[in-house]
Every structure is written in structure tokens, then in C-alpha cells.
Amino acid sequence: MKKLTIYIFISVLGIGALQAQIKNQETITASIKGNCGMCKKTIEKAGNEKNISAVNWDADSQTASISFDKTKTSKEAILKKIAQVGYDNESFRAPDDVYAKLHECCLYDRDHETAVAKEDHAGHIAKNDHAAHSSHQMNNSKETSLNSVYGHYLGLKDALVASNANTAASHAKELSKAIQQVDMGKLEKSEHDAWMKVYKSLEKDASAIAAEKSIDKQRINFINLSNNLYSLAKVAKADKPLYWQFCPMANNNKGAFWLSSEQEIKNPYFGSKMLTCGSVKEKI
Numbered sequence: 001m002k003k004l005t006i007y008i009f010i011s012v013l014g015i016g017a018l019q020a021q022i023k024n025q026e027t028i029t030a031s032i033k034g035n036c037g038m039c040k041k042t043i044e045k046a047g048n049e050k051n052i053s054a055v056n057w058d059a060d061s062q063t064a065s066i067s068f069d070k071t072k073t074s075k076e077a078i079l080k081k082i083a084q085v086g087y088d089n090e091s092f093r094a095p096d097d098v099y100a101k102l103h104e105c106c107l108y109d110r111d112h113e114t115a116v117a118k119e120d121h122a123g124h125i126a127k128n129d130h131a132a133h134s135s136h137q138m139n140n141s142k143e144t145s146l147n148s149v150y151g152h153y154l155g156l157k158d159a160l161v162a163s164n165a166n167t168a169a170s171h172a173k174e175l176s177k178a179i180q181q182v183d184m185g186k187l188e189k190s191e192h193d194a195w196m197k198v199y200k201s202l203e204k205d206a207s208a209i210a211a212e213k214s215i216d217k218q219r220i221n222f223i224n225l226s227n228n229l230y231s232l233a234k235v236a237k238a239d240k241p242l243y244w245q246f247c248p249m250a251n252n253n254k255g256a257f258w259l260s261s262e263q264e265i266k267n268p269y270f271g272s273k274m275l276t277c278g279s280v281k282e283k284i
Helices: 002-020 037-047 075-084 096-100 112-122 127-144 147-161 165-180 189-211 215-233
Strands: 025-031 053-058 063-069 243-247 256-260 279-283
Touching (some): 037 053, 037 063, 037 075, 063 075, 075 189, 147 189, 147 215, 147 256
Antiparallel strands (some): 053 063, 243 256
């Protein structure tokens, strides 16, 4: 009993230390199925991320206190990770094959009807329905999250092609808003991981272009913005094809890339001065 008390104390102390390192912190509670100390370890390991999130799960109440940096992740993103290691929760149902591989003592009772109904309502698909509904799930995810980012980027690109600094600033402002409004909880895991690597830089460059009146300086920031959006688009593809294009004379003859929804070259770095300078390097 004494060892158990010490273990609980150390666990709580560890969670407290994790929470203390999280900035822009929001704390919520969530229902998560499970049985024992082994479940607790797995659930918390899946949800904890240094300086980003901290999960403290209680077996008796089957609820967790979740603290997270709301600028870097979300409740839904954390609960999705927990479901992926085998634990049903209020937002996501664990894949059946993952649940089946849990240790015998961790095989909690599952309310199939309730879980499936909740998933259907929320748009989250159970493992055994994944093949039939994966296309719908992806389209719904993109409509509510990343398509607006791609759309405003392309509007910004067109404004730079037209050498219109005011319109470029306007699109960049809308792009910045779209970046902030991305619902990370609706992204697939690979998309979420890619998003977490670039969203800060995307926001920084979009904001810089929005605040800039010089078309030349806008184009400089557009280089890095394009490179980061390309790395995202490779993983989280847009609903329509994108073309990765390159001009060797841009950026003081160092070369620069951009994304376009058209195969035809319309150069955003020179506009009408060298409108067709460049080539298609890749179709995404």
C-alpha cells in the first residue's frame, strides 16, 4: 500500500511538472474507457507531449484531465491519438484490431451501439467501416480545414502574378485567418504531424506579406511560404491537383518555387516582366 501511495504521488507530481511547462494552456476533462494501471500508462503516454500536452487519467471515473497548448494542438487531436492506441473515448472509437491486442486486463467493456452512433454523428469512422467511408472522411476533413488555406494561397499567388500589392496583402490576411482556423482534430495523423511542423512559419510569412506594401518584399516572404506549403501539400493533398513550379532567375538568380493550380506558367516573382519564366517540376 505504501509503494502504491508513493507511485501515485510521483505520477501526480510528474503530470504537474508537464503542465507547468505548457504555454497558452487550456484544461478540459474527457471520458476515456479503460480498466487499470497499465491502461493509465498507455493512455497518458499516447496523450503526453513535451511542452504541448499533459494527460492525467483516472481509472475509477474513467475520465482524464487534459491540459494542452491550444495554439499547438486540440482536445480532438489528443483524443484521436489515445483512440489509436486502443482506448475508446467520447470523440473517437479505437480500431477493433488495436483494441483486440490490448492486454487481457485492459479489455474494457465496449458500448458498440453508442460508440458507432457517436462516430457517425461526428463524422469519425470506425475501423470496420473505414474502407467504405474513407473518401467521405477525407473530403469532410479538407472542406473544414485545409482547402481554405490552399485557396487563399493561390489567390495570393495570382495577386503577385498581377503585381498587385494591395490585393496580395488582402489575400495574405485571409490566408493568415484560414491558418488560425484549421481544426487540427479533423486532420489525419500524418496530416497533423506535417501541419505541426509548418503552421508557425506559414502564419509568420502570411502575416508579413499582409503587413507589407512593397511587392518586392511580399515576393521574398512568398518564397518561404511556398516551400512550407509544398511540404504540407505532399502529405495533406488538396482536393484538386497542384503544380510545383520553379523559376531559376527568381531570388537573385538563386531560384524560387511556387504552387499553382494550373500547369501553365504564370510567374509570381516577376509578373508581366517575365510572365512565362519557369517550368513544372512536379504534379501533386
